[in-house]
Amino acid sequence: MVVRELRLQVAEMRNQRDIGRCKARIDSLLLEKIGVAIGDVIEIIGNRATAA
Template sequence: MENEKVKELVLRVAESKQRDVGRGKVRLDTEAMKALGISVGDVVEIEGKRKTAAIAWPAYAEDQGMDIIRMDGLIRKNANVGLGEKVIVRKADPKIATMVKLAPVSFTITVDPGFISFVKRRLIDTP
């Protein structure tokens, strides 16, 4: 991989390690991060059959130079890709949400202040 900055890279999807599951992280090698002009903690856009976002973290030592992106099942599902498939990765331009609406699909829920606080804590800093 070259050291010049690029707008996007094509990487092969690999399974995340257990410690990263459910954290909204993807692991990219350091050369890929440099090429995209991103740092640890930056949000990246992942485009498979659909687009999704995740937080960039450096790859494990054994993954350096392999042109892979490690992601968990939820991120793969959101991008609609499987293991071994290729995705396009680019630096995202995230905007801060001013409002989030949650709507249950098939049932009614009662919302109390404790639930609102719980949801806010879970959504803070989520891409």
């Protein structure tokens, strides 16, 4: 079953070179749960909305 929305908590980047590069690191099991693949664009909503 594919979930259309998932609530996650943002953590500090472990790899500082990824900051500002529009990348999100998400566990592969969660990717499968929301029906997206590596390279897909996702929307991240917090205080502001952004894409990664």
